[in-house]
Amino acid sequence: MRTKQINLAVILLALSMLSLLIVQSFQLYLNYDQKKKELASEIITFQNKIAFKHEKAEDYRRYMKIINQDFSLEYQDILKSEFQSLTASKESVSVSDTTIVSNGEREKYLVIRGQAYDSLTGLSTEQKVLAKNYQEIQDVFNSGSGILKGNDSSQLSLQLNQQAVQQIFKKAKYINDMMLEAFKDNVLKSPQQRIDAVFLDSIISFEIKEERLPKEFTFCIYDAQGEPISFEQASSKYEQKPSSVEKAKLFPGNPVSESLFLQLNFPYQNRFLLSEMRLPIIGAILVICIVLAALVFMIKTIVEQKKLSEIKAGLVSNMTHEFKTPISTIALACQALKDPDIINQEEFALIDPYLKMIDQENKRLEALVENILQNSILDRKDLIWEGGPIEVIALSEELINNAKFRVDQNNCDIQFESSHPKIIVNAQETHLKSVIANLLDNAIKYSPSPAKIKIEIKQNPGHVVLTVSDKGLGIKKEHLTKIFDNLYRVPTGNIHDVKGFGLGLNYVKKVCDGYGWDMKVNSTFGKGTTFDITINT
Numbered sequence: 001m002r003t004k005q006i007n008l009a010v011i012l013l014a015l016s017m018l019s020l021l022i023v024q025s026f027q028l029y030l031n032y033d034q035k036k037k038e039l040a041s042e043i044i045t046f047q048n049k050i051a052f053k054h055e056k057a058e059d060y061r062r063y064m065k066i067i068n069q070d071f072s073l074e075y076q077d078i079l080k081s082e083f084q085s086l087t088a089s090k091e092s093v094s095v096s097d098t099t100i101v102s103n104g105e106r107e108k109y110l111v112i113r114g115q116a117y118d119s120l121t122g123l124s125t126e127q128k129v130l131a132k133n134y135q136e137i138q139d140v141f142n143s144g145s146g147i148l149k150g151n152d153s154s155q156l157s158l159q160l161n162q163q164a165v166q167q168i169f170k171k172a173k174y175i176n177d178m179m180l181e182a183f184k185d186n187v188l189k190s191p192q193q194r195i196d197a198v199f200l201d202s203i204i205s206f207e208i209k210e211e212r213l214p215k216e217f218t219f220c221i222y223d224a225q226g227e228p229i230s231f232e233q234a235s236s237k238y239e240q241k242p243s244s245v246e247k248a249k250l251f252p253g254n255p256v257s258e259s260l261f262l263q264l265n266f267p268y269q270n271r272f273l274l275s276e277m278r279l280p281i282i283g284a285i286l287v288i289c290i291v292l293a294a295l296v297f298m299i300k301t302i303v304e305q306k307k308l309s310e311i312k313a314g315l316v317s318n319m320t321h322e323f324k325t326p327i328s329t330i331a332l333a334c335q336a337l338k339d340p341d342i343i344n345q346e347e348f349a350l351i352d353p354y355l356k357m358i359d360q361e362n363k364r365l366e367a368l369v370e371n372i373l374q375n376s377i378l379d380r381k382d383l384i385w386e387g388g389p390i391e392v393i394a395l396s397e398e399l400i401n402n403a404k405f406r407v408d409q410n411n412c413d414i415q416f417e418s419s420h421p422k423i424i425v426n427a428q429e430t431h432l433k434s435v436i437a438n439l440l441d442n443a444i445k446y447s448p449s450p451a452k453i454k455i456e457i458k459q460n461p462g463h464v465v466l467t468v469s470d471k472g473l474g475i476k477k478e479h480l481t482k483i484f485d486n487l488y489r490v491p492t493g494n495i496h497d498v499k500g501f502g503l504g505l506n507y508v509k510k511v512c513d514g515y516g517w518d519m520k521v522n523s524t525f526g527k528g529t530t531f532d533i534t535i536n537t
Contacts, residue, residue, distance in 0.1 A: 006306050013295050020291055024284040031280055035273050039213070040245065046211055047248035047264055054203055054262075055251045191223060191260055195250070197234040204237075204264070214272040217264055222247060224259045241265060320373040327366045334359045371503045374434060375486070375510070385514040387428035392464065392535075393418050395429070396455060399436050403444060411449040414440075418457045425464055425535050431511045438504035439468040439531050446529075447472030463537055469530040475523040483521070484509040 094113045099106050115126045204219060218239040221229045228240035247261035266272070274281070334355050336342055343351070400414050425432070436455075443453045447470045456467040475483060479490050487502040512519040512533060523529040 006302055009302055010299055013298060017291060017295050021288065024288060028277070028280060028284060031277055032273060035276055039269065039273065042211070042213060043264060043266070044246050044248070046208070046213060047245075047262055048252075050200075050204055050207060050264075051248045051250050051252055051262055053207065054200055055253055057199070057203060058251075191221070191229050191258070192231055194257070195221060195229075195231075195260065197221070197231045197238050200262075201235040201237055214266040214268055216268050217266050219262060219264050221250070222261045222263065224261075229260075239265070316372055316375075320369045323365070323369045327362055327369065330358065330362045331366075334362065371507065374430075375503055375507055385428075387426055387431070389424045390427055390429050390432055392423050392425050392432065392457060392466070393421065395433060396436055396457065399433065399440060400455065403440055407444060412444060412447075412451045413453070415452075415454045416456075417454070418459075420459045423457060423459050423464055425537055427515060427535070431515075435508050435511050435533070436466070436468075438508050442504055443468055443470035443472065443529075446470070464535045466533045466535060467530065469528060471528040474525040474527050474529055475521075476525045480521060480523060 094115075096111045096113070098109050098111050100109050101107075111128060113126065113128050115124070200221075201219070204217065208215060208217065218237050218241065220238065220240050220243075223229055230240070231238065243263055243265040245263055245265065247263045250260040250262050251257055337351065337355055338348070340348070396416065396418075400416055404412065404414060440453070440455070444451055447453065452471040454467075454469050456465075456469075458465045458467075475490060482488050483490065484505050485502075486506045488506070489502040509519065511517075516536060518534040520532045521529065522532075
């Protein structure tokens with residue numbers, strides 16, 4: 001793996017980690033902002049609730065103070081004279097027949113029933129009178145005993161039950177005292193007298209236990225001008241400290257009194273919000289830690305692979321150089337054995353087939369070592385891709401002639417076409433020669449006899465297109481993306497009739513990538529393969 005690729009992989013992994021941190025942080029910020037808004041809304045609702053409960057509590061305290069007082073007789077007389085004509089009651093008189101047995105004889109009587117109901121107090125009374133005839137009924141009304149006439153309803157109500165008047169006295173006094181207290185609050189009492197800061201603190205402390213709010217709080221009371229109010233006796237939680245929380249009006253049911261406002265402040269609000277977000281925070285931290293661990297593991301693996309690759313490249317380079325010495329020695333030995341001064345003709349005729357076999361295999365081994373050495377050279381990070389002008393037509397014709405010399409011409413038909421008699425490209429001759437030779441060798445090896453191969457070179461504006469095509473076995477689609485991998489060979493099952501190590505196309509790909517040439521391959525299984533290389537001029 002090249003250093004540039006490793007550095008790019010590390011940079012991409014670092015960027016992905018940074019992106020994850022940014023996304024997680026942004027999500028936590030949005031969650032925190034949403035929680036903060038919800039908490040602000042709950043605080044406002046809680047303040048309004050405290051203001052309402054405080055007003056009701058103060059009203060109850062004031063009511064208990066008033067109802068525990070006794071009425072004087074003089075005050076009752078005043079109320080009686082004031083409310084005498086305002087007493088409202090409902091009354092009814094009904095007459096029905098009945099029979100009474102007296103001394104064994106039945107006598108008919110009239111039953112006169114009188115009912116009265118006081119709508120203010122809810123009290124009622126009922127009276128019944130028996131009469132033998134209508135004259136007695138008239139006498140009852142005229143005497144005023146028990147039942148009164150219907151045109152004096154208020155007097156009837158008072159006579160029926162005197163407790164109604166007492167209830168009216170109490171209600172009237174309560175209303176009168178309440179009006180007097182309200183007048184005192186509006187005109188005579190200061191905010192310090194109207195509000196008991198310690199009592200208000202106890203209400204807040206009691207009510208906040210049931211709320212999902214921070215338990216540590218401070219509060220302050222402001223007047224209508226927005227100035228904080230000082231109290232001689234106040235709890236430790238009363239602080240004249242401005243806050244951004246919206247204020248709640250105290251005594252919301254009293255539109256007459258001077259407006260006073262309550263404001264709560266929570267000094268550990270951020271800590272409370274973070275505690276509410278502990279699950280998302282823990283989840284984000286776990287995700288980041290897992291990704292970070294994976295990132296470290298991947299970087300460590302990449303670095304180890306890089307070291308192994310460098311060790312492998314060094315080993316291959318050293319081994320190929322070491323192989324060259326015995327290969328050269330074997331070649332010299334074969335050449336020496338062919339010298340007639342060393343061996344006579346009779347013996348030479350016996351060993352000549354073996355010498356040819358040794359020489360042929362030695363050349364194949366030399367070509368393999370050269371390919372391995374070239375591949376290891378291409379993996380070097382300090383390789384400079386440069387070269388001078390090369391006449392590609394002559395170079396191709398030379399390689400075609402060498403290929404025809406190696407194989408039987410009856411079993412191989414190689415056609416060559418060019419758009420111009422002379423085409424110049426910029427590249428190193430060794431690399432360009434190896435590219436054409438590898439493509440040509442593959443076309444020969446993977447084509448059934450007789451092989452039909454075509455090499456075509458076209459000169460276009462700005463570039464040259466080199467095409468090598470054959471009518472051979474072809475490559476399946478699932479293998480097309482892998483044929484340029486190092487040491488990869490298309491699987492053929494148990495048949496190994498084609499020699500090779502999977503180095504040729506990998507070398508061709510590296511050269512094309514090094515020079516920035518575009519390489520395309522089209523293949524149809526069973527019909528042949530075409531390689532197109534676009535060489536920049």
